[in-house]
Amino acid sequence: MKILSAAQTRALDEGTMKAQGITSLELMERAATALLNWLLDTLHPAADTPFHILCGPGNNGGDGLALARRLHQAGYQPEVWLLPAEKTSADYTSNLQRLPAAVPRHELHARHLPTFPAGAVVLDALFGTGLSRPLAGLAAQVVAHLNDSQALCIAVDMPSGLLADAPQPAGSAIVQAHYTLSFELPKMAFLLPQNADFVGEWELLPIGLESTVIHKLAVDNCFIEENFLAGRYPRRPKFSHKGTFGHALLLAGSQGKIGAAVLASRACLRGGVGLLTTRIPQVGYDILQTTTPEAMCLLDPATDYISELPDLQPYAAIGIGPGLGQEDASREVLRRLLETAKVPLIIDADALNLLGANRELLKLLPPDTLLTPHPKEFERLTGEPARDDYHRLEQLRQFARHHKCFCVLKGAYSALATPEGQVYFNSTGNPGMATGGSGDVLTGLLLALRADKRLSACNAALIGLYAHGRAGDLAVQQTGEAGLVAGDIVRFIGPALQELTDADLITEPPLSPRRGG
Numbered sequence: 287m288k289i290l291s292a293a294q295t296r297a298l299d300e301g302t303m304k305a306q307g308i309t310s311l312e313l314m315e316r317a318a319t320a321l322l323n324w325l326l327d328t329l330h331p332a333a334d335t336p337f338h339i340l341c342g343p344g345n346n347g348g349d350g351l352a353l354a355r356r357l358h359q360a361g362y363q364p365e366v367w368l369l370p371a372e373k374t375s376a377d378y379t380s381n382l383q384r385l386p387a388a389v390p391r392h393e394l395h396a397r398h399l400p401t402f403p404a405g406a407v408v409l410d411a412l413f414g415t416g417l418s419r420p421l422a423g424l425a426a427q428v429v430a431h432l433n434d435s436q437a438l439c440i441a442v443d444m445p446s447g448l449l450a451d452a453p454q455p456a457g458s459a460i461v462q463a464h465y466t467l468s469f470e471l472p473k474m475a476f477l478l479p480q481n482a483d484f485v486g487e488w489e490l491l492p493i494g495l496e497s498t499v500i501h502k503l504a505v506d507n508c509f510i511e512e513n514f515l516a517g518r519y520p521r522r523p524k525f526s527h528k529g530t531f532g533h534a535l536l537l538a539g540s541q542g543k544i545g546a547a548v549l550a551s552r553a554c555l556r557g558g559v560g561l562l563t564t565r566i567p568q569v570g571y572d573i574l575q576t577t578t579p580e581a582m583c584l585l586d587p588a589t590d591y592i593s594e595l596p597d598l599q600p601y602a603a604i605g606i607g608p609g610l611g612q613e614d615a616s617r618e619v620l621r622r623l624l625e626t627a628k629v630p631l632i633i634d635a636d637a638l639n640l641l642g643a644n645r646e647l648l649k650l651l652p653p654d655t656l657l658t659p660h661p662k663e664f665e666r667l668t669g670e671p672a673r674d675d676y677h678r679l680e681q682l683r684q685f686a687r688h689h690k691c692f693c694v695l696k697g698a699y700s701a702l703a704t705p706e707g708q709v710y711f712n713s714t715g716n717p718g719m720a721t722g723g724s725g726d727v728l729t730g731l732l733l734a735l736r737a738d739k740r741l742s743a744c745n746a747a748l749i750g751l752y753a754h755g756r757a758g759d760l761a762v763q764q765t766g767e768a769g770l771v772a773g774d775i776v777r778f779i780g781p782a783l784q785e786l787t788d789a790d791l792i793t794e795p796p797l798s799p800r801r802g803g
């Protein structure tokens with residue numbers, strides 16, 4: 287799914303009206319219908335549920351007024367609160383005129399702000415994508431008042447006060463919604479941690495925006511869902527053998543962190559690699575051989591950390607980092623690897639910290655290398671703290687462009703930046719996955735996918751991110767969020783990948799009848 291800017295969202299609305307021969311009022315009616323259906327289907331509200339609808343002067347307020355009419359027609363008793371303004375949009379005015387007289391409406395006033403008791407449902411239709419500056423005056427007061435209330439707050443399109451695609455000054459008045467109901471496509475603001483308290487749970491309601499117009503809009507940011515990946519994860523050919531899926535090398539583990547090597551190895555194996563060799567220090571031998579007999583163990587001469595780079599000739603892809611430690615000798619192994627590797631590399635964890643502490647090594651990154659930092663590791667890589675999540679995102683894009691690499695910034699919506707400067711946000715995963723070892727699992731899985739020569743670097747990264755989150759989503763159904771551990775994610779990598787294979791089947795043409803029968 288494309289992530290549009292506020293300006294592109296407006297262009298899409300315009301384009302839809304033109305292509306489908308409808309008025310903006312008709313489009314607004316679709317939005318109101320979608321909102322009404324969501325409220326009825328999700329909340330199953332009792333007939334006497336107090337609905338309060340706060341309406342601003344633009345089309346966001348117009349959505350609110352149209353919804354108030356539809357709720358009234360459905361047998362509810364909504365109350366409408368209008369923000370006074372010198373100028374209102376045409377569709378707002380039309381919908382105010384169409385509001386049945388039986389629906390109570392009031393002007394908001396600083397000295398008589400409405401009471402929103404617990405059990406009330408407040409729809410925030412003050413401002414949407416038309417917001418051009420931070421809220422002030424009465425609008426800011428209303429927002430603060432709403433945030434203090436016990437009512438269930440549902441934002442229409444955007445939490446009022448939040449910009450769709452840019453940061454706002456710290457301390458700005460912004461609605462803290464429990465739900466944000468937006469239309470058709472996600473907004474960048476929904477995907478960034480700094481906005482979590484405002485956006486709450488968000489959902490996209492389809493309103494028939496024109497797909498041909500969406501298709502033509504050029505974007506730098508996409509949201510990755512299963513249908514985007516259909517056809518990108520090929521099925522295993524009937525006559526495949528272990529060589530078909532590549533031989534991977536993993537350099538991981540040090541004294542006290544052999545578990546990271548185990549988790550990454552097991553994830554790599556579950557990720558479908560043909561053969562896996564894991565390089566570990568001597569201290570890890572019994573552990574790895576016992577827990578993960580499917581992996582071949584290539585012992586380093588050192589006892590506690592990796593000190594020598596083995597011959598790289600046999601391998602189709604190489605991963606380095608989980609539990610590696612930051613010994614000088616391990617740093618030199620990383621340097622030699624960057625200087626000599628001719629196959630895809632995945633760099634994670636302590637290998638990223640070593641890069642961050644020795645940034646001259648970044649010059650050695652072979653093209654298409656895949657790095658998987660979390661925000662702190664990423665900051666060490668850039669050496670410059672991000673001002674906010676938007677700035678960090680631009681740093682990520684620049685980093686991937688500058689180093690011609692793929693870089694995954696891990697988080698709730700992990701973001702993959704490509705050498706071309708595209709950013710893909712992953713849609714799967716859950717808070718249970720914020721647990722030690724979850725990143726090691728991702729590295730192992732990505733290593734398997736990079737060893738599979740049938741996949742491009744970009745597709746391998748997208749599939750790995752998606753399947754990792756999906757495996758966590760399958761696991762959490764059995765473990766609960768608190769009980770989820772990294773090993774649970776490993777167990778569900780296979781089913782998660784299988785879902786992608788099966789999704790692919792749907793897109794293929796039906797089988798032709800057999801010859802002779």
Ligand SMILES: NC(=O)C1=CN([C@@H]2O[C@H](COP(=O)(O)OP(=O)(O)OC[C@H]3O[C@@H](n4cnc5c(N)ncnc54)[C@H](O)[C@@H]3O)[C@@H](O)[C@H]2O)[C@@H](O)CC1
Nearest residue numbers: 299314317344345346413414415416417418419420421443
């Ligand atoms: N155009 C369309 O066809 C559709 C629009 N939709 C709705 O329309 C919204 C966008 O409508 P608009 O473009 O009218 O924008 P908004 O309704 O978000 O707000 C625009 C109004 O707010 C004023 N304003 C901006 N920032 C302000 C601030 N900080 N303090 C006080 N006033 C401020 C502007 O001067 C303008 O009057 C969407 O978010 C969505 O809810 C939906 O109905 C779907 C279809």
Ligand SMILES: [K+]
Nearest residue numbers: 410413444446
């Ligand atoms: K709003």
